[in-house]
Amino acid sequence: MALDPLLLSRLQFAWVIAWHILLPALTIGLASYIALLEGVYFATGKEIWFRISRFWTRIFAIAFGMGVVSGVVMPFQFGTNWSRFSDATANIISPMLAYEGLTAFTLEAGFLGVLLFGRNLVPRWAHFFSAVMVAVGTLISTFWILVTNSWMQTPGGFRLEDGRFYPTSWMEIIFTASFPxxxxxxxxxxxxxxxxxxxxxxxxxxxxxxxxxxxxxxxxxxxxxxxxxxxxxxxxxxxxxxxxxxxxxxxxxxxEAHWNRETRAPLALFAIPDQKAETNHFAIEVPLTGSLILTHDVNGEVPGLKDFPRADRAPxxxxxxxxxxxxxxxxxxxxxxxxxxxxxxxxxxxxxxxxxxxxxxxxxxxxxxxxxxxxxxxxxxxxxxxxxxxxxxxxxxxxxTGMDVLISLAGYIAAYCIMFPAGLWLVIRIVRAGVGTGAAPFGAGRPAQPVRPREGA
Amino acid sequence: MIFDFVPIWTLILGLAVFFYVLLDGFDLGVGILYNFASSTHARNLFMNSIAPVWDGNETWLVLGGLGLLAAFPLAFAIIIPAVYFPILVMLLALVFRGLAFEFRQRDREHRGFWDHGFGIGSTIATFAQGVVLGAFIQGFQVDGRHFTGGSLDCITPFSLFTGLALVFGYSLLGACWLILKMEDRLQTQARRHARLAFLGTLLAVGLVSLWTPLMDSDIAQRWFSWPNIAFLSSVPLLTAVLALLEWRAITDEKTQLKPFVYAVLLFSLSYLGIAISLWPMIVPHHYSLWQAASSPDTQIFLGVGTLFLLPVILIYTGWSYWVFRGKARGDIGYH
Incomplete structure (x- = not known):
């Protein structure tokens, strides 16, 4: 069998992005959660919030580190494996990705060091502020990457010239139909x-x-x-x-595995879709529910795959x-x-x-x-x-060539098969050790001497 | 078009790549020297000296890559596929060295594995970047808007040599960073490493500077034709002066910051040398900066934001470095 660089490139992209997306899924949530915990601790001064925050920050640090290294891989995929896509769409999507880097990655990176290591070195408000900035950074990152993805899903604001995309309206490019x-x-x-x-x-x-x-x-x-x-x-x-x-x-x-356009469509709970025969086998269907869910009307009309040429259908x-x-x-x-x-x-x-x-x-x-x-x-x-x-x-x-991509895919598989189990194992170990006791450090600025005399003493 | 944004983008991208080379250069360099660290204590300090800033440093790699895509997409679409394997190797090496920051601290049973991951990963990533640089200077086989060569074309004696050169170069930056961040015995050791790395760098830069014009008559023409030679000879002359200053700074036990500053200046001159050789081409022999540029709308839309954001980024990056200023400490690690 000849190795197909297209199929292998798709598998490679799926592999690196599927693993990568797990990390933002956790760190975006955790960053906001830690900012919340730090905020309550800052406001109330109750140590329990600090202890919980410290515990989750440990896990956050691991997930974020993994997110960074698996994320650095991503923009290069556009160049290494999808160069024609890059050449054609760069006018549109590159500013979105670059703005993600400029507004989000730098913000996260700049304040992450202080969040992780700086508790003793900066005043408490500055540490809390860093937690908020990291959380904001993760959300800005989400914004731009989903702007890019949404444009690929429901493109707008462009014209085509020589097979390349040119921007006509940045508002329409950023706020496409599916983006919000x-x-x-x-x-x-x-x-x-x-x-x-x-x-x-x-x-x-x-x-x-x-x-x-x-x-x-x-x-x-x-x-x-x-x-x-x-x-x-x-x-x-x-x-x-x-x-x-x-x-x-x-x-x-x-x-929905709908083959025919119809009104009062059923909802398939289970089926084995048959792409060639254009039908479903072993379908378990609930009458009318398809139309009800998709159009909020039992008489609603829903599209069928046969509306579209075979070459334009997803698997x-x-x-x-x-x-x-x-x-x-x-x-x-x-x-x-x-x-x-x-x-x-x-x-x-x-x-x-x-x-x-x-x-x-x-x-x-x-x-x-x-x-x-x-x-x-x-x-x-x-x-x-x-x-x-x-x-x-x-x-x-x-x-x-197919062999090029096979080698690179094997490399990514090997690396991620070490990285992800190791990361999971470390997180499990942190969880097993429990939240931990111990008081919050002074956090009132950089100590001038190694051992500071107690205030007022 | 009312206003030509290409020179501005050339400057922005040039700066972004240069920041990357300097910032990740010193922390990759620390990673290379990590291979030679004598004790766990030394390794802890090495790691702590860059742990708070490495993530920000690596961000410039992403910014550089995306900046190339944004400003000169044709160059991105040709160059990146042409260096498919060096990029792959670099990314995989960066995975392991990046993970090591957290994992060696938490995963003490496998600390040896992560220590090697960090040291070897940093070295391989650096070497791969050097190969990319060499392949870029040599140029690629292009037809229309595509790279048409094979994925191993980029591996040549020249690119392997530039790979080695960059290992010495980053080691120099890393050693100078360690002079700044370490005390006593470790600083003395850093000075010794800096001397070796400096000699290696000097030799390698010298050889590359001779090899490049011999290999490429356009580049020879650029440097040696009259009246260029009158202006451009200042670059090697300045380099020679700086090299002398750098050597004295490294060997002078009393100075701590100067070795790093001079190393940065040496890097700037080498960088300038490459820029002079290639200007105005972004895909050597094929496309100029203007031919490879993205649409003016794109350059303006991103350019305006970038010119506003870059200073802001530099301010809070600077703040982060300020917070972690001074000697690396064993005690400000992990919460």
Whole structure:
């Protein structure tokens, strides 16, 4: 079999971005959470907030470091493997990526050192300010990268000349049709992912009777946040779906495995989509629900894949299943949050082992949903790299051989197979060690001498 | 077009790449010297001297790459595929050295692995960057808007030599940083390393400066034709003066900052030398800066923001360096 540089390049991109996205999913949430903890500590001076913050900052440091090194890989992928895409779209997307670097990465990097190592060296307000700046940096980064991604999904504000994109309106390029929905849905996803990690860790500590006071506080605060965020996220997901129906009907038809355009469409809970025969096997369908969910009207008309030429259809099975995994995880999270709220109401939140164990098991759920959601939207975009305008097949670097890409893919697989298990193991070890005791350092500026006399002494 | 943004972008990108070379240069250099650190204590101090700033330093690599994509996308689309494997090797090496900052501290059972990851990773990443530089100076096989050569074309005696040269160069920067950050015995050792790295760098830069015009008649023409030679001979002359000053600064036990400053100036001159050789081409022999430029709208849209943001970035980067000023300490590590 001849090695196909296109397929291998796609696999490579999927591999490096799928692992990378797990880290922002955690660090974006954790950065905001740490800023919150530092803020409460700064305002109240209660040491428990400091201890929780210090604990999560340890985990944050590991995840952020991994995020940086796996993130540095990403922009180079555009050049090494997708040079024709880069050449064609650079006029549009490069400022977005460059602004991400200029506004976000530098902000994060500048204040991260102080957040991680500077507690003893700067006044308390400056340390809190650094935590806020790191959190803001992660959100700005999310903004620009999703601007770029949304433009690839629902491009706007450009004209084509000699097969290259030229900007006509920066506002239309930045605020494309799908951007607001994708941005809100993604940020909420990252917060929920982090929330379930925090709750899972708190549940573990409670089950082990370790750092109990801190664990209770973590669980309580986070459960409140999740009680608001999980339902909100489901609502945002629904809005995002409506937006996809309007702007990317072929993708939506693939997600739902709808072959024929129809009104009063059913919802397929399960099916084995058959791309060649243009039909589903073993379908389990709920009547009318497809139209109801997608158009909020049982008589609504939904598009079918047969509306589009075969060459313009995504590989149906992947977005179909990925979407169902994402929604399933979302519903499971809703059940867990509901159960938690009910237990809290009955004052039994911290002493029901079954619930704590369920939270522990649920801690990776957010990551599953993030990967599934990303797969849905990215595979659903195929066969286009810029939806409806530029094909993925026309985006790949022409000089690459299959062997080149096979070697590089093997390199990335080997490196990430060391990095990610090692990182996970370190995080587990930090969690096992517990939150830890010990008072906050003075944090009132750089000590002038190695040992400072006590104030007033 | 009302206003030509290309010279401004050339300057911005030139500065971004130069900042990267200096900033990640010294911390990669510390990583190279880490291979020769004599004790765990020394390794801890080496690491602590750059741990708070390495992430920011590496950000300039991303900014440089994205700046090239933004300002001169055609160059990006040709050059990056042409150096496919050096880039791959650099990225993988950077993965391991970047992880080592956190992991060697937390994962004490495998500290040896992460120590080697840091030392060897830094060395390999540096070497790969040097190969990219050499391949870039030599130029690429281009047809239309694409690189058409093979992925191993970039591996030549010249590019391997520039790889080695950069290892010496970054080691010099790293050693000078350590002179600044270390005390007593470790500073003395850093001075010894700085001397070796300096001699290696000087020799390598000298050889590359002879090799380049011999290899490329355009470059020879640029430097040796009249009246260019009258102006341009100042570059090697200044380099010679600086080299003397650098040697004296390294060997003078009383100065701590000067070796680093002179090393930076030496790097600036080498960088200027490369720029003089290649100007105005961004893909040597094929495309000039103007031909490879992105659309004027793109250059203006990003340029305005960049000119506003760069000073702000430099201010808080400076603040971060200020907070961590002074000698590296063993006790300000981990919370």
């Amino acid at each position: 929905y994708r941005f809100m849905h993604s940020v909420a996803a990252f917060y929920v992912t982090t929330g379930f990690v925090v709750m899972g860790v708190a549940a573990y500590l409670l089950l082990r009777h370790k750092s109990v006071a801190e664990a209770k506080l973590m669980l309580s605060v986070t459960l409140w946040l999740m009680t608001a965020l999980v339902p909100l996220q489901i609502l945002l997901g629904d809005l995002h779906g409506l937006n996809t129906l309007q702007h990317q009907p072929a993708k939506l038809a693939a997600i 149906v099975a992947i977005p179909f299943f990925a979407f169902r995994i994402m929604v399933g995880v979302g519903l499971l999270m809703l059940v867990l949050v509901g159960a938690g709220t009910w237990l809290r109401f009955r004052r039994r939140l911290y002493d029901r082992p079954w619930f704590l164990r369920a939270l522990m098991l649920a801690s990776p759920l957010g990551f599953v949903a993030v990967i599934a959601g990303w797969t849905t939207t990215e595979v659903g975009r195929q066969p286009w790299s810029v939806y409806g305008v530029m094909r993925t097949a026309a985006s790949v670097t022409p000089s690459l």
